[in-house]
Amino acid sequence: MKNYKIIEVKRSIFEDNDADANLLREELRAKNTCLINLMSSPGAGKTTLLRRTILQLKDEIKIGVMEADIDGDIDAARIIETGVRAIQIHTGGMCHLDADMTRQGLREFGTDDLDLVFLENVGNLVCPAEFDTGATMNVMILSVPEGDDKPLKYPLMFSICRCVIINKCDTLSVFDDFSKEAVEERIHKLNPQADIIFVSAKTGEGFDKWIEWLKTHIID
Amino acid sequence: MKNYKIIEVKRSIFEDNDADANLLREELRAKNTCLINLMSSPGAGKTTLLRRTILQLKDEIKIGVMEADIDGDIDAARIIETGVRAIQIHTGGMCHLDADMTRQGLREFGTDDLDLVFLENVGNLVCPAEFDTGATMNVMILSVPEGDDKPLKYPLMFSICRCVIINKCDTLSVFDDFSKEAVEERIHKLNPQADIIFVSAKTGEGFDKWIEWLKTHIID
Numbered sequence: 001m002k003n004y005k006i007i008e009v010k011r012s013i014f015e016d017n018d019a020d021a022n023l024l025r026e027e028l029r030a031k032n033t034c035l036i037n038l039m040s041s042p043g044a045g046k047t048t049l050l051r052r053t054i055l056q057l058k059d060e061i062k063i064g065v066m067e068a069d070i071d072g073d074i075d076a077a078r079i080i081e082t083g084v085r086a087i088q089i090h091t092g093g094m095c096h097l098d099a100d101m102t103r104q105g106l107r108e109f110g111t112d113d114l115d116l117v118f119l120e121n122v123g124n125l126v127c128p129a130e131f132d133t134g135a136t137m138n139v140m141i142l143s144v145p146e147g148d149d150k151p152l153k154y155p156l157m158f159s160i161c162r163c164v165i166i167n168k169c170d171t172l173s174v175f176d177d178f179s180k181e182a183v184e185e186r187i188h189k190l191n192p193q194a195d196i197i198f199v200s201a202k203t204g205e206g207f208d209k210w211i212e213w214l215k216t217h218i219i220d
Numbered sequence: 221m222k223n224y225k226i227i228e229v230k231r232s233i234f235e236d237n238d239a240d241a242n243l244l245r246e247e248l249r250a251k252n253t254c255l256i257n258l259m260s261s262p263g264a265g266k267t268t269l270l271r272r273t274i275l276q277l278k279d280e281i282k283i284g285v286m287e288a289d290i291d292g293d294i295d296a297a298r299i300i301e302t303g304v305r306a307i308q309i310h311t312g313g314m315c316h317l318d319a320d321m322t323r324q325g326l327r328e329f330g331t332d333d334l335d336l337v338f339l340e341n342v343g344n345l346v347c348p349a350e351f352d353t354g355a356t357m358n359v360m361i362l363s364v365p366e367g368d369d370k371p372l373k374y375p376l377m378f379s380i381c382r383c384v385i386i387n388k389c390d391t392l393s394v395f396d397d398f399s400k401e402a403v404e405e406r407i408h409k410l411n412p413q414a415d416i417i418f419v420s421a422k423t424g425e426g427f428d429k430w431i432e433w434l435k436t437h438i439i440d
Contacts, residue, residue, distance in 0.1 A: 070346065
């Protein structure tokens with residue numbers, strides 16, 4: 001038997017997603033629950049980053065993970081291995097989550113025993129940026145193999161995130177046309193306040209900075 | 221002055237995209253124009269693959285490229301350097317192209333002098349799979365750094381493509397958890413007829429097979 005649920009969420013019936021998202025955010029803040037909406041392209045390393053983050057923090061902070069995918073449940077299975085609670089959300093073919101879908105997931109998941117919930121959004125740099133999930137914070141991952149030009153092509157995503165994690169930095173010598181300076185400049189042009197952290201979720205390189213950032217911002 | 225146009229396409233007014241796509245496909249076939257809808261995640265190497273393809277084929281086949289992005293025009297600029305015609309389509313924030321948007325692009329581009337037109341879709345494994353562009357053929361790229369589990373998570377995309385190109389194979393030793401056998405098995409489970417070609421658009425490894433495939437299928 002699987003030790004995590006798979007739930008199928010329904011498309012929102014609310015016309016005004018922004019209002020609904022603001023309401024959900026207020027509810028979460030009133031309960032002191034930090035909900036981080038984690039976004040990236042497919043295969044940028046969201047689940048690998050979460051696994052390492054959980055292993056470093058789970059003794060200090062009570063963490064849970066809601067995995068959203070169109071299909072499959074391999075991500076929830078990978079999270080469960082770290083010893084924290086997880087749930088797999090199926091979006092019914094939808095390319096993103098909205099606030100009501102997030103609420104359906106939270107209701108099923110239950111967050112009373114948790115300080116920090118990660119919502120791993122569908123792998124997509126376009127649509128998830130357009131729908132406020134009601135999370136208390138947006139964080140994104142850009143991986144080195146994707147290239148340093150992505151802020152030019154997907155500007156909205158880079159504009160709405162408090163933190164941009166540049167992952168797979170252990171491959172910078174292979175993808176030697178990726179410029180750290182260029183990507184920083186392009187992100188800050190869109191979003192001057194964004195914090196940018198270079199890591200490798202595979203090797204752990206740079207991970208202390210991310211953990212420190214997370215501990216500082218979780219209380220926001 | 222830029223030697224390519226940037227056009228802003230409008231969201232389709234047609235209710236029935238499938239019917240419109242079938243109509244466009246008939247029009248293209250009547251004119252012997254092969255239109256290939258090329259899809260992938262952001263940063264999988266669509267433009268790099270097109271550049272190498274064009275350089276190998278442009279003396280034999282008259283090629284043009286329509287680049288679709290939410291913003292920016294760096295891809296059209298990179299294609300123009302190869303000496304063929306290109307156009308940059310801006311989707312007005314949309315995460316995909318539909319048949320009418322494709323038609324707007326084709327009308328502006330003009331295809332009478334071309335045998336083969338590539339439509340480089342928005343980088344996204346979800347939405348472009350749901351909207352038939354009217355292209356005569358769908359081809360997708362999965363890059364090695366994205367991981368061999370992507371067919372499990374984005375099944376529709378892998379189901380609708382005649383050919384799946386696995387790119388960045390020069391990095392297989394770095395991403396040593398990527399299994400060629402596993403990805404082939406997962407793709408063929410979804411789409412038994414799909415041809416799978418392993419290449420590196422950067423180094424040219426495996427490229428002869430792709431060029432041969434293209435020459436064989438362009439006449440379809």
